[in-house]
Amino acid sequence: xxxxxxxxxxxxxxxxxxxxxxxxxxxxxxxxxxxxxxxxxxxxxxxxxxxxxxxxxxxxxxxxxxxxxxxxxxxxxxxxxxxxxxxxxxxxxxxxxxxxxxxxxxxxxxxx
Amino acid sequence: xxxxxxxxxxxxxxxxxxxxxxxxxxxxxxxxxxxxxxxxxxxxxxxxxxxxxxxxxxxxxxxxxxxxxxxxxxxxxxxxxxxxxxxxxxxxxxxxxxxxxxxxxxxxxxxxxx
Numbered sequence: 061x062x063x064x065x066x067x068x069x070x071x072x073x074x075x076x077x078x079x080x081x082x083x084x085x086x087x088x089x090x091x092x093x094x095x096x097x098x099x100x101x102x103x104x105x106x107x108x109x110x111x112x113x114x115x116x117x118x119x120x121x122x123x124x125x126x127x128x129x130x131x132x133x134x135x136x137x138x139x140x141x142x143x144x145x146x147x148x149x150x151x152x153x154x155x156x157x158x159x160x161x162x163x164x165x166x167x168x169x170x171x172x
Numbered sequence: 173x174x175x176x177x178x179x180x181x182x183x184x185x186x187x188x189x190x191x192x193x194x195x196x197x198x199x200x201x202x203x204x205x206x207x208x209x210x211x212x213x214x215x216x217x218x219x220x221x222x223x224x225x226x227x228x229x230x231x232x233x234x235x236x237x238x239x240x241x242x243x244x245x246x247x248x249x250x251x252x253x254x255x256x257x258x259x260x261x262x263x264x265x266x267x268x269x270x271x272x273x274x275x276x277x278x279x280x281x282x283x284x285x286x
Contacts, residue, residue, distance in 0.1 A: 064214075093274060102176075102263060102277035103215070148214050159228050160205075160275060162214030 064149045064163030072169040079136040081166040083149030084129075090152040092125055092132050093160070097146045106134075106147075136168075144170045174198065176278035178264050184284045190252040193281045197245070197266030203227075204241055205275060206249050207263040215263055221247065251283075259285045 067082045083092070091110045095103040109116045109125045109132070116123045122135040136143055146165045152158055177196040185191050197204050202223050207215035218237065219229040223244040232239070236255070241247040251258055261282050265275040 095277075102279045103265075105274045105276070108274055150214075159217050159220060162207075162216070164212075164214050 064151050064161060066147070066149055066163045066166045068166060069164065070167045070169070072171060073139060075139055075141055075170050075172050077139055079139050079143070079168055079170075081134045081147050081149075081168070083132045083134070083163055085132075085149075085151045085163075086130065087151075088154045089127075090154050090158060092123075093150045093152070094121075094123060094132075094134050095148045095150060095162075097148065097165070099145075103148065139168075139170045141170050141172055144168060176264055176266055176276055178262075178278035178281055180281055181279065182282050182284075184286065185254055186286050187256055188253040190250065191254055191283065192248050192250045193262050193264075193283075195247045195249070195264030195278060197247070197264070198276055201266035201268055201276075202244070203267045203273075204247050205265040205267075206239055206247070207265065209261045209263055209280070211260070218249070254283075254285045256285050259283055 064083050064085045091108055093108045094106045096106055097103045107118045107123050109123050120137045125132045146167050148162050148165045150160045150162045152160055179194050204221045206218045208218050209215040218232045219239045220227040221241040224241045239249045261280040263277055263280045265277045267273040267275045
């Protein structure tokens with residue numbers, strides 16, 4: 061089964077509003093990363109938060125991590141039409157080959 | 173800096189045919205990954221190379237999928253024979269090698285099996 065699960069699966073908001081996406085995971089992690097994927101394109105890395113960090117900012121992005129609840133959230137402030145994309149959380153496992161395991165993604169639509 | 177290159181971008185084949193994808197990672201990146209992304213899902217790791225050695229291929233369907241990374245640079249992923257359920261986007265990614273590093277993805281190859 062998937063390590064990470066995003067919530068909601070789809071989100072539609074008006075331009076200028078804030079968008080919040082959540083990610084839950086099951087096993088211990090080294091770090092958690094968020095990626096964006098525009099229609100028909102590859103994934104672009106947005107931000108990485110390590111297991112000993114609780115919050116991180118990058119421009120209009122804010123990521124939180126709660127390892128006790130095994131959850132993370134991605135906040136995009138002042139959304140723009142260009143933010144329309146699918147957003148994936150990916151967890152770097154501690155065990156084994158430390159591979160990156162992706163969730164199912166949240167499809168975000170910004171309406172003008 | 174050039175990104176991860178993949179070819180072809182699109183491929184349409186009939187079931188039971190063979191197909192191969194090519195990936196050229198970012199120069200100097202020791203680690204190379206192949207992912208399969210089925211429509212509506214997140215990418216699933218198929219195989220991970222460290223230089224030219226396999227680190228993880230636990231989710232690679234080895235009866236039909238094979239991959240190699242000769243000389244620790246370019247890589248090819250092959251499917252033989254293809255099934256309908258192999259229709260997906262195949263993404264190649266690379267990273268500098270340490271487990272904590274982020275991965276850089278190519279544009280992907282969209283495969284349709286008829």
